[in-house]
Amino acid sequence: MSENNPIRVFVSHGFSESESYLRVFEFLESVDRFYYLNVSRPDVAPGGGMDDIKDELIAQIKLSEAMFVMPDLYERQTELVNFMMDVADANKIPMIVIRPFGQVSETPPELIRRCKEHIEWNSRELVDALKRQARNEDTARWEVIDFPGFDEKGEIKD
Numbered sequence: 434m435s436e437n438n439p440i441r442v443f444v445s446h447g448f449s450e451s452e453s454y455l456r457v458f459e460f461l462e463s464v465d466r467f468y469y470l471n472v473s474r475p476d477v478a479p480g481g482g483m484d485d486i487k488d489e490l491i492a493q494i495k496l497s498e499a500m501f502v503m504p505d506l507y508e509r510q511t512e513l514v515n516f517m518m519d520v521a522d523a524n525k526i527p528m529i530v531i532r533p534f535g536q537v538s539e540t541p542p543e544l545i546r547r548c549k550e551h552i553e554w555n556s557r558e559l560v561d562a563l564k565r566q567a568r569n570e571d572t573a574r575w576e577v578i579d580f581p582g583f584d585e586k587g588e589i590k591d
Contacts, residue, residue, distance in 0.1 A: 439468035440567045443497035443526075445517050447510045448478035448486070453503045453534060460556045467560050472496040487516060494520045498567035501559075502530045502548055504540050518547055527566035531559070 444457050454475065461469055473493055479485035490513075494500065500521045507514040521528050530548040532540050545551050549566055552558040561572040582589055 436468050439470040440563050441470045441472050441496055441498045442563060442567070443473045443494050443500045443521075444471070445501065445503050445506050445514055446473055446475040447506055447513060448475050450475050451503070451506065453505050453531075456534065456554070457501055457503075457531070457559065460554070460559050461563075463556050464560050469563065486513075490517055491520050494526060495524055497521075497526055499563050500526050500528045502528050502544055504530065504533045504538075504544060507541055507544060508538075522547075529562045529566055 442461075444454055446454050454473075458471065461467065474489075477489060477493075479489045494517060500517070502514065502518065518528060520526075528548040529550045529552060530540055530544045532551065532553055534554055540551060550562045552562050564570040564572050
């Protein structure tokens with residue numbers, strides 16, 4: 434993944450930019466040297482009926498390498514989110530569900546069953562899940578803990 438080859442990501446939406454939809458991109462933007470392309474277009478609401486809406490969603494989802502499923506949208510528009518997930522399944526696009534923000538409710542079990550990963554709201558988990566699912570990249574990282582007064586050689590003596 435580079436600036437010339439960003440990960441194409443779709444975030445489930447009901448043709449509006451919900452708080453959780455926008456929050457995904459705030460988290461992704463906060464990561465240095467992580468390049469992605471948002472292929473979800475909530476601003477392109479088709480003027481026709483449900484068939485036109487479904488056609489537009491199919492076109493958007495087919496452009497993606499991975500899809501974030503938002504539980505809050507699922508609770509409001511279950512049928513639409515199930516349709517998006519069916520499209521992702523049919524096109525072998527891996528899905529990642531993010532827990533409801535603030536832990537105010539639980540993730541619906543049917544979302545957990547259908548998605549490859551169930552993650553928390555933090556930048557590192559969002560990016561790592563995208564890398565694993567979209568590009569099969571190993572994202573094993575070591576946590577670095579800084580202890581004041583110590584360096585790699587031991588205690589710092591003034």
